[in-house]
Amino acid sequence: MVAPTETLTCQDDLTLENLLQTPEGQRIMSCIQCGMCAGTCPYGEHMNYPPRQIINMLRSGLLEEVYQSDSLLNCVACYACLAKCPRKIRLTEVLLPLVKEQMFEKLPEVPKELQSALQNTLRYGNPMGLSPLKRTDWIKSLGLPVRVLQKDPKPVDVLWFVECQTSYYPRGQENSRAVVRLMAALGIDFAILGNEERCAGECARLVGEAGLFDTLRERNIGVFRKYRFNRVVTSGAHAFDAFKYLYPSFGFDYPLDHTTTFFADHLNELKPKLARKLDYRVTYHDSCCLGRHNGFYEEPRALVNAIPGVKLVEMVHNRVNAICCGGGGGGMWLDTYYKSKGMERLSDRRVQEAVATGADVLAVSCPYEISRFEDALKTLGYEKKMIVRDVVELLAESLRE
Amino acid sequence: MTNKEPIRIGFYICHCGTNIAGTVDVETVARYVATLPGVAVSRDYKYMCSDPGQELILRDIQEHTLNRVVVASCSPLLHEQTFRNAIQKAGLNPFYFQMVNVREHNSWVHTDRLEATQKAMALARAAVQRVPHHKPLEVKKVPVQPGVLVLGGGIAGIHAALTLAGGGQKVYLLEREATIGGHMAKFDKTFPTLDCAACILTPKMSAVRASSNITLWTYSEVVKVDGYVGNYKVTVRRKPRYVIEDLCTGCRECVDACVYRDAKFSDEFNLGLGKRKPIYMPFPQAVPPVVVIDPQTCIELKTGKCKKTCLEACGDRHAIDFQQKEEIVEITVGTIIVATGFKIFDARRTPYYGYGVYPNVYNALEVERLVNASGPTGGEIVMRNGQVPKRVAIVHCVGSRDENTNRWCSRVCCLYSLKLAHLIHEHTRAEIYNFYIDMRTPGKSMEEFYTRIASEGMHLIRGKVADVYPDPSDGAQGRLIVQAEDTLLGRIVKTPVDMVVLAVALEPQPDAQDVRRMFNMSCGAEGFFLERHPKLAPVNTFTDGIFLAGCCQGPKDIPDTVAQAGAAAAEAYALSCRGHIEQEPNTASVLDDCSGCKSCIPLCPYTAISFDADRKKAVINEALCKGCGTCVASCPSGSIKQNLFEDEEIFSEIEGVLAC
Numbered sequence A: 001m002v003a004p005t006e007t008l009t010c011q012d013d014l015t016l017e018n019l020l021q022t023p024e025g026q027r028i029m030s031c032i033q034c035g036m037c038a039g040t041c042p043y044g045e046h047m048n049y050p051p052r053q054i055i056n057m058l059r060s061g062l063l064e065e066v067y068q069s070d071s072l073l074n075c076v077a078c079y080a081c082l083a084k085c086p087r088k089i090r091l092t093e094v095l096l097p098l099v100k101e102q103m104f105e106k107l108p109e110v111p112k113e114l115q116s117a118l119q120n121t122l123r124y125g126n127p128m129g130l131s132p133l134k135r136t137d138w139i140k141s142l143g144l145p146v147r148v149l150q151k152d153p154k155p156v157d158v159l160w161f162v163e164c165q166t167s168y169y170p171r172g173q174e175n176s177r178a179v180v181r182l183m184a185a186l187g188i189d190f191a192i193l194g195n196e197e198r199c200a201g202e203c204a205r206l207v208g209e210a211g212l213f214d215t216l217r218e219r220n221i222g223v224f225r226k227y228r229f230n231r232v233v234t235s236g237a238h239a240f241d242a243f244k245y246l247y248p249s250f251g252f253d254y255p256l257d258h259t260t261t262f263f264a265d266h267l268n269e270l271k272p273k274l275a276r277k278l279d280y281r282v283t284y285h286d287s288c289c290l291g292r293h294n295g296f297y298e299e300p301r302a303l304v305n306a307i308p309g310v311k312l313v314e315m316v317h318n319r320v321n322a323i324c325c326g327g328g329g330g331g332m333w334l335d336t337y338y339k340s341k342g343m344e345r346l347s348d349r350r351v352q353e354a355v356a357t358g359a360d361v362l363a364v365s366c367p368y369e370i371s372r373f374e375d376a377l378k379t380l381g382y383e384k385k386m387i388v389r390d391v392v393e394l395l396a397e398s399l400r401e
Numbered sequence B: 001m002t003n004k005e006p007i008r009i010g011f012y013i014c015h016c017g018t019n020i021a022g023t024v025d026v027e028t029v030a031r032y033v034a035t036l037p038g039v040a041v042s043r044d045y046k047y048m049c050s051d052p053g054q055e056l057i058l059r060d061i062q063e064h065t066l067n068r069v070v071v072a073s074c075s076p077l078l079h080e081q082t083f084r085n086a087i088q089k090a091g092l093n094p095f096y097f098q099m100v101n102v103r104e105h106n107s108w109v110h111t112d113r114l115e116a117t118q119k120a121m122a123l124a125r126a127a128v129q130r131v132p133h134h135k136p137l138e139v140k141k142v143p144v145q146p147g148v149l150v151l152g153g154g155i156a157g158i159h160a161a162l163t164l165a166g167g168g169q170k171v172y173l174l175e176r177e178a179t180i181g182g183h184m185a186k187f188d189k190t191f192p193t194l195d196c197a198a199c200i201l202t203p204k205m206s207a208v209r210a211s212s213n214i215t216l217w218t219y220s221e222v223v224k225v226d227g228y229v230g231n232y233k234v235t236v237r238r239k240p241r242y243v244i245e246d247l248c249t250g251c252r253e254c255v256d257a258c259v260y261r262d263a264k265f266s267d268e269f270n271l272g273l274g275k276r277k278p279i280y281m282p283f284p285q286a287v288p289p290v291v292v293i294d295p296q297t298c299i300e301l302k303t304g305k306c307k308k309t310c311l312e313a314c315g316d317r318h319a320i321d322f323q324q325k326e327e328i329v330e331i332t333v334g335t336i337i338v339a340t341g342f343k344i345f346d347a348r349r350t351p352y353y354g355y356g357v358y359p360n361v362y363n364a365l366e367v368e369r370l371v372n373a374s375g376p377t378g379g380e381i382v383m384r385n386g387q388v389p390k391r392v393a394i395v396h397c398v399g400s401r402d403e404n405t406n407r408w409c410s411r412v413c414c415l416y417s418l419k420l421a422h423l424i425h426e427h428t429r430a431e432i433y434n435f436y437i438d439m440r441t442p443g444k445s446m447e448e449f450y451t452r453i454a455s456e457g458m459h460l461i462r463g464k465v466a467d468v469y470p471d472p473s474d475g476a477q478g479r480l481i482v483q484a485e486d487t488l489l490g491r492i493v494k495t496p497v498d499m500v501v502l503a504v505a506l507e508p509q510p511d512a513q514d515v516r517r518m519f520n521m522s523c524g525a526e527g528f529f530l531e532r533h534p535k536l537a538p539v540n541t542f543t544d545g546i547f548l549a550g551c552c553q554g555p556k557d558i559p560d561t562v563a564q565a566g567a568a569a570a571e572a573y574a575l576s577c578r579g580h581i582e583q584e585p586n587t588a589s590v591l592d593d594c595s596g597c598k599s600c601i602p603l604c605p606y607t608a609i610s611f612d613a614d615r616k617k618a619v620i621n622e623a624l625c626k627g628c629g630t631c632v633a634s635c636p637s638g639s640i641k642q643n644l645f646e647d648e649e650i651f652s653e654i655e656g657v658l659a660c
Ligand SMILES: Cc1cc2nc3c(=O)[nH]c(=O)nc-3n(C[C@H](O)[C@H](O)[C@H](O)COP(=O)(O)OP(=O)(O)OC[C@H]3O[C@@H](n4cnc5c(N)ncnc54)[C@H](O)[C@@H]3O)c2cc1C
Pocket: B151, B152, B153, B154, B155, B156, B157, B174, B175, B176, B177, B180, B181, B182, B183, B184, B187, B189, B190, B191, B192, B220, B221, B222, B339, B340, B341, B342, B343, B344, B364, B365, B368, B412, B416, B419, B506, B509, B511, B515, B549, B550, B551, B552, B556, B557, B558, B559, B561
């Protein structure tokens, strides 16, 4: 198998000017122009400047021309290029964000949907533009207690960073309720930040809005510092990445888990409690952040396989080769823009592969994917054929009542 | 000469043109050394290593009755032997000599003339204080036993063995498979000439068998190596093949007679693309041309309850022997050539190419078998689904030039990919798409070969293949899409093909580390055996008397493999012709007050120390000792002494360098 990419945190002080003097820059100089990055990029054919070309332009001192193109708006930060680059150049997380930042500043017009998501995030701390006060509304219908640190600030074992989709979006809230049930079943001492939580900012950073990201990071770290806890567990695959790669240079140093890896670590205790047989044929979609970026290919599969009755089948593109849902790097709010350019929605492409496996459940582990895939199933008329479930939802469904 | 005689030292400092004299004031040094106790003559001279320079020493020794000599010049690596020879000519023991390096250690690395001169004086003083303590030593000669072991019967091992045998050397050729031939035996044609591999290889294989100087042991492995250059004791395990080699005529009537009417077991020689019976011959031209029985699938060997129709068919030839046991044999040889070759990269490690998932994805070696007339399909390129491909993609650099797998370029893949492009096209008229990163065709006639194949009308696409997946519009026909960026066009191409051929890398053998340990060799970071010097000692290893040939040292083509095998044979031959090796006398020895603590034994990098249980003392084998000094420094009771590095020699040298 391809080794997961090295887990190096991202340096804050890198700029395009000093990049080539750093070890990372020297690695960029070693590019052999093989085109693997462009060839593997899900939107490579729509880019005037795919990663290979960007490096070529950078080395020839012609990067200015790249900023004039909106080509990199097509990058959905899926880590495919980074994972397969034979020189291990950290494209998605180092080079491309720096170029995107410049491009973003020069964009004549930011696509509307993206613009408002970013503005909302700045103003309300979530891309939907909903009130921070409503962040914990999902708890009301749950029937289980969830401790909010603001109200009850005594030290806690697990600080669960819920993230936006899973707090506000109805289908995301089901994910959160499943997490609570699993935590309760395992007897985990956990709490959430409630209304104090803000978007972790990974998408802002990866679409090129570094300023917004800095604001969000500062704010979240400030809140973390107020409380005492042993570890952070988050439902957001993108939040996980933000904390792992982008927050450390700002002092974030807590042990970290995604809910999927957290429950995978507790699989032995969880297994006896998974009593309900689920007669599903499941195919698992590797989220880009958890899979390619962090190498968590087997953990979510182990969870799915632990559920009695479930049969796991693989899509043509799986693990390191999985096709992105199209939601990363701001792609979540660029669907209209992509459509206007005549580009296929990646979630449509992915769902077709999922349906072709004959599975009836598409299992996911990143909160973006629920809405994207449900939407794609509907558009393509597959909504009767297949449902989308987060791995934690499947686990909760299998819990003994 | 006895130690009672007064010490009379001759000191010489060399100008080395301006190499030394340009930075060091050699005349001042010579004048200074003349004032030191024991020095009878002190001179500077333009080129000490020249004939007149050596004459100068010779004359001084005789005229001034010198009994010690110190030369301050370049590195001992370069000229220590020169000067030792010179003083030996004058009748002095060559070890009454000390060399001072005032070039590499001084003039070449300093710019300040005054300080460089002072340093030269200090170094000269150290040598002058040391040399009176030198003892007369003797260079020992160790005989080289006749006989060479060649490990691995690929083209490298075959060529080395034949060369040595041709010169009258006794050779043991050891091969772990049932036949010699290695990878080359699997090919149909070879680049760059496209000549038939069997036509050039099988005569050499037969010559091995015919040579009275070669003992060929197939199905054999080395389990232990003891001894040292000139005198290696090698323990060999000969696995049972359940067929007596001398009695089998290779008629294969037994194979026809086997109770299994159809061949139903995966055939290793054809990489599983064909089938064989439990009793089989790997391929028709196998050497030795005898059958072998596979104990994993033979009913008699598994259960003892077979009708043994093979035995009946063999009749009074009596070649089949189900009782055959593994044999352990010890042989003594003077030198060893390691020629264990390579293994191909397992393409499942690049999962995005679909090897092992899609049946129409093949590795290049499998395709070599498919195009081979004696292969599983009789030379027809028929895929696992029974079809002949109309469009074929060849993916270069699979497992090469990639930090995620192997960093090196495997050197032969571009060329064998071009070869396969030609052969597949010749057999099927299919459209061929070669996806490459850089087309690497170094070597004689290789670029011409590239030109020839390219002009036949291949599609050459510059771009590393990113993805191989079933064509979604094709249902279950097995058509695949090969996706890449055509970097020269700047376009993404999605090429539909029927067959994908992966040009897999050449990797070290999986047991290379075991072999390395057994023969006390080194490996580079990639795991190939390391040559002593990349340019000047390409077939030598760091262990004397052990040489390398072929792909075990790194990926290479057949021409280079054969050239290297010839070179390794010549090195082994040279040692054996000389009949002895000269042993530097700077070896260590254990004194009588050794307490037997054994702490030195595991430290010796050359395993030269053993324990004499009767005397309860460590013993150093002079022939193995390389004079590294590790044990000397480690001995807690100071009971190991090393020639030329005895305490009084070292201490007086240190005093000399520190005194001012
Ligand atoms: C697909 C492919 C096509 C190629 N086509 C060409 C071509 O057309 N022209 C060309 O010039 N080159 C070609 N090459 C390169 C060629 O294969 C090598 O140059 C050549 O085989 C090297 O020979 P060798 O003897 O060093 O190694 P090998 O052929 O690998 O032989 C090594 C032998 O040692 C034996 N062995 C290994 N370990 C042990 C052990 N521990 N004890 C005993 N025996 C052992 C093995 O069983 C084997 O028989 C090709 C390579 C590949 C992969």
